[in-house]
Amino acid sequence: MKKLLTIAAAGATLAIAMPAEQVQAQQTESRLFEITRNGVLRVCQYPLYYSISFRNPATGEIEGIDADLAQELANELGAELEIVESSFGTFIADLQSDKCEIGMFGIGATLARAQAVEFSQPYLITSIYAVTREGGEITTWSDIDQPGHRVAVSLGSYIEPFMADYLQEAELVVIAPPATREAELVANRVDVIMTDFPTAVKVTDEFDWAMTIEPDEPLRMTPYSYVVPQGDQIWLNYVNLFIDTIKLDGRLQYFAEKNSLGPIVAP
Structure with missing residues (x-):
């Protein structure tokens, strides 16, 4: 019995030691x-x-x-x-x-x-913003989710699944590369694009016709x-x-x- 216990203890020690060695190996490879x-x-x-x-x-x-x-x-x-x-x-x-x-x-x-x-x-850290054309039908945040409006998001962005749940009346348009939301807005194929602060700033700086709309309160704050x-x-x-x-x-x-x-x- 003592011999069996000794063998079992040795096996347990080996079982404990091996994962530790594997962890050490992982820590030295990066x-x-x-x-x-x-x-x-x-x-x-x-x-x-x-x-x-x-x-x-x-x-x-x-x-x-x-x-x-x-x-x-x-x-x-x-x-x-x-x-x-x-x-x-x-x-x-x-x-x-x-x-x-x-x-x-x-x-x-x-x-x-x-x-x-x-x-x-x-x-x-940013919220979600909307960018649209000045003089269009969309002038406030509440105008966005209305029947007949086409709302563009980028494929794979965190904004895509959020807007899919958020929109109740407007049509969600998912844009895949190499196409861009901005180009779709310029071509008048969508009414508004949903984006973040960086893109909102850049688009409104580059295009005289572009207008940024902030949500009524911070929306989907994301790091x-x-x-x-x-x-x-x-x-x-x-x-x-x-x-x-x-x-x-x-x-x-x-x-x-x-x-x-x-x-x-x-x-």
Whole structure:
């Protein structure tokens, strides 16, 4: 009996030790080390996102707060920045298939998305806004959800499922890349687009005919975060420290103001 107990105890000790060794192995393997070893940071970005990561048709360069901050992150890592084009409908698959190490393009942190990816702490926080044409039928928030009105949202955005539940009378129009809500509004194929603060600011700045409508009270307040694959706590810790650092040294506020996003910087 004593021999059996000794064997059982040894087996239990081994069972306890093995998971600990596996945990230790996981802690010493990270995308952070791959990036610094290879000297390349692959960042997924949606190149049609005004003020966040928008490809300037004149220069071909991606501009916006996350274009700037992606370069800052690459500089901190001593790595070359490589942009991988993505979208709200594909970024989870792109991360899971190792097309990039991080998504940086104003991604709303939601509980549904958190089942598949890891979110950093927030760096921006925004409500939902509407953008429409001046002189049209829609002039107030209450005008939006009316019969005959076509309301555009981007495929895969956190705004899409929210508006699907929110609208009772108006028609929801889901826009998939390469088409954009803004182009549909310009072409008069939709009456209003539902968007966030960055896009609302940019569209109304660029087009004389565009008008932003705020909801009667903040609607679906959403934190914007960076997103990384699940299971890499070392990499996530580094990204969170990067956000803490740029908040403290003023870089986040500087690049937010540069891109007209100062009012929505996360505390």
